[in-house]
Amino acid sequence: MRFHKAELFFFLLMILVVAGGVFSLAAFSAATGGHVVGGIETSADFALMGAVLAGLSVVCGLLLVYPTMSSSLRERGKLQQMTESLSVRSLNLEHAAVTDxxxxxxxxxxxxxxxxEYLEAFGHIDKPIGMVILDLDHFKKVNDTHGHxxxxxxxxxxxxxxQVFTRYHxxxxxxxxxxxxxxxPNITxxxxxxxxxxIRQAVSELRIVNGNVTLKVTVSAGLAIWDRTESGEELYRRADKQLYEAKRQGRNRVCAA
Known part of the structure; x- marks a missing residue:
């Protein structure tokens, strides 16, 4: 098992602290006539060694442990910023993938x-779902005459x-x-x-201004209500069939299955 550099420095610091504690304890025992022999000189030597180890601990902390920890924290901060940036970018890409x-x-x-999802969810609670397919009338003529x-x-x-006429769900x-x-969903x-x-009427009342030209457009619509047995594709085909019926009848109208 490999240790990170910061972990190694931390272990070194702990060894120095423990060693300093041992020598300080030995100095205290010698000074108070404990089990360690040697009298005052031995106590002074132990105290000196404890002080030296304490100094080394401080040096190790300042020159090794702290810089390494500080560097690691900066790197972690950069990684966190990169992760957050990538998360935002991922959400943007996900949104772009489902948005026109x-x-x-x-x-x-x-x-x-x-x-x-709607067919499955509303099928469980036995609620209707409606679909409307709308198509602008003679839109190719707009592009050909006035440009894309x-x-x-x-x-x-x-x-x-x-968007003005649709509900939140x-x-x-x-x-x-x-x-x-x-x-x-949930509509008759x-x-x-x-x-x-x-919607058809609102679109017909639109006035799209392009320079000195004001354009009027109309829309045809076909609709169908889910019969609770057909697939989504079958529902779409029924609504689309009614759209073509609206076109056949002269456009700018709504036809229902």
């Missing part, structure tokens, strides 16, 4: 994981609009491109429809 960088919303990865920077601005403003995500999704089909239609 453009809108600040959750991404598809987080949405899929949340969907699986303007398209990104539109997506950010639509994302902010969606709803999961709101950007699935990719101009497609968004809401996972809303009528409530989910009304929520989706309020």
């Amino acid at each position: 960088s453009l809108t600040g919303m959750y991404n598809r990865r987080y949405f899929d994981d949340a969907l699986s 920077d303007v398209g990104d601005k539109v997506l950010r403003e639509v994302a902010e609009c969606l 709803d999961v709101l995500a950007r699935l990719g491109g101009e497609e968004f999704a809401i996972l809303s 089909e009528r409530q989910l429809y009304n929520l989706s239609d309020r």
Whole structure:
């Protein structure tokens, strides 16, 4: 077993202290006529040796033990700072892994994981779960006509609009491109429809200003309520099918399964 340098210096210091104590005890015994023989001279010699060992203990403590301990504490502090920095960086990376960088919303990865957890959790307590899939209408035309920077601005403003209408336990995500999704537990089909239609109307009232041009956008939505037997993928397909039905019927509308 290998000892750290600080441990070795500590053992040396303890040996010196113990030896100094032994000589001090011997000097006291000699001076008081104890079992140690030699009289006053022997007592003086023992006292001198005790003083020398005490001095060596102080020197060892100041020149060896203290610098080593101080260095170790500084190194530990640096390691702690590095660990804390890495922890923060890890949390940031973890957050980035489940967040859409453009809108600040959750991404598809987080949405899929949340969907699986919600189905399991709310299935146990027999509560409904609703899903809404939303897609901006004619968004490709916005990018082609005004550029992707303007398209990104539109997506950010639509994302902010969606966040206004969702509850704290709803999961709101950007699935990719101009497609968004809401996972809303403990909600009826009528409530989910009304929520989706309020969002649709709010988006249609947005005015995105780009220089001298003011853009208006609309959104189509499809929704479905979990039937408590289907998988998350099957629920998503039903909601997505209703989204395409809303598109087919002329866009800027909500369709329910």
